Amino acid sequence: MRYMRSMISLLLLVVFSLGAVMLLDGGDVLACSRVLSADNGQAVLTGRNMDWPVNIGNELWVFPRGMKRNGLIANPITWTSKYGSMILASFFLPGKGATVNGMNEKGLAADALWLDKSDYGVRDERVPGLAISLWAQYIIDNYATVEEAVQALRKTPYQIMTFFMPEGDATVTAYIHLSLEDKTGDSAIIEYVGGKQIIHHDRKYAVMTNEPPLEEQQENLKQYEGFGGTKPLPGTTTPEDRFVRASYYLKYLPKPNNLREALAGIFSVMRNAAQPFRASVDPRHPNTSATLWRLIGDLTNGTYYFESTTSPYIVWAGLNEFDLNEGASPMKLDLNNNPDLSGDVSKLFVKAEPFEYFVSK
Numbered sequence: 001m002r003y004m005r006s007m008i009s010l011l012l013l014v015v016f017s018l019g020a021v022m023l024l025d026g027g028d029v030l031a032c033s034r035v036l037s038a039d040n041g042q043a044v045l046t047g048r049n050m051d052w053p054v055n056i057g058n059e060l061w062v063f064p065r066g067m068k069r070n071g072l073i074a075n076p077i078t079w080t081s082k083y084g085s086m087i088l089a090s091f092f093l094p095g096k097g098a099t100v101n102g103m104n105e106k107g108l109a110a111d112a113l114w115l116d117k118s119d120y121g122v123r124d125e126r127v128p129g130l131a132i133s134l135w136a137q138y139i140i141d142n143y144a145t146v147e148e149a150v151q152a153l154r155k156t157p158y159q160i161m162t163f164f165m166p167e168g169d170a171t172v173t174a175y176i177h178l179s180l181e182d183k184t185g186d187s188a189i190i191e192y193v194g195g196k197q198i199i200h201h202d203r204k205y206a207v208m209t210n211e212p213p214l215e216e217q218q219e220n221l222k223q224y225e226g227f228g229g230t231k232p233l234p235g236t237t238t239p240e241d242r243f244v245r246a247s248y249y250l251k252y253l254p255k256p257n258n259l260r261e262a263l264a265g266i267f268s269v270m271r272n273a274a275q276p277f278r279a280s281v282d283p284r285h286p287n288t289s290a291t292l293w294r295l296i297g298d299l300t301n302g303t304y305y306f307e308s309t310t311s312p313y314i315v316w317a318g319l320n321e322f323d324l325n326e327g328a329s330p331m332k333l334d335l336n337n338n339p340d341l342s343g344d345v346s347k348l349f350v351k352a353e354p355f356e357y358f359v360s361k
Helices: 002-013 132-142 146-153 214-221 239-251 259-272
Strands: 033-037 045-051 057-063 068-070 078-080 085-093 096-104 108-114 129-131 159-161 164-167 170-173 176-182 187-193 196-201 291-298 303-308 314-318 331-334
Touching: 033 108, 033 176, 033 239, 033 259, 045 108, 045 259, 068 132, 078 132, 085 132, 085 303, 096 132, 096 291, 108 132, 129 132, 132 146, 132 159, 132 176, 146 176, 146 187, 146 196, 214 239, 239 259, 259 291
Parallel strands: 129 159
Antiparallel strands: 033 045, 045 291, 057 085, 057 331, 068 078, 085 096, 096 108, 108 176, 164 170, 176 187, 187 196, 291 303, 303 314
16 A cells, blocks of 8 residues: 555656656656667658656657756756757656657757666766756757767766655656667667666667667567577567567568658557557556557658557657757647647747756755
8 A cells, every 4th residue: 555655646746758767666667669760761760659657748849059058966067059959858747857859950869768777876976967857858969970979978978867756655766778860870779787888889779678778688589580589479568578579570661662651660660569558557567558659750851750649640840840040949839738739730839948857856
């Protein structure tokens, strides 16, 4: 009962993802999937499912160049955004958001997914700090390609600080890993294990789910048909099985004849890796939460496609429709309170003051 009271209290406080990013009493509640389709001949496309136990506020934002930011913790890293970007923000605390997905004008994108084994190390205040809610935003603000980002990150320009908040007997903490991709099809997955940053950099890293870390996922994949093993395609909702299924269906996607078919292909893979609605979630396995939405990024053409699982419609917006010059106003589109939107919604964004990022307490 004490566990249930803590869970209920948390869900009232949290208004998903992580894209995102929260752990209750040692169980990961952010269970998502990311897929990169780089060699379809039409466009470099990246797909992301967001799985979460309760609905949260989701907004598309467009940020211009020249925005001044800082890491929001003691001895914060500071920067001014070099590139304009479109992001999907999720709100895990009332009025406090995080960039869970983002794409900049140069075609570099970042996706934040849960990884329970993340360990960012003991805080060393001699190193500039970065709140985890801004991790993806920092990358797309500062770098144009995966290669550029990886070279910079190997020099450790910051130390990640996760979100921590006591709530009764429970502990809410954000544990995530980050995928990067760009319009050339390059890919990297960044994880923190044992207090150390690990960067997997190769365009072959096209799939990411939640558990375990990538090296273990790659070893597990070798057991299955199509990847050197004999096991048949698995069907459960565990992150390992979703990783195998997404890898399999991505590998065997037919070559599209046009962009519409390319988008349909990656949507089909993401839907296969999605989690269906269910009456309840096993508290021992909150990573079986249902998929709330999916986001497809067209990095070649600078467009995001958004599909809510509670709407029959797909909406999209392109970065080339916005003023990204320094001094332009940030723009937002509220997705939660506009469930019947469909088609190109670029003209429906409104000027808005930037939201407040959540920080460690």
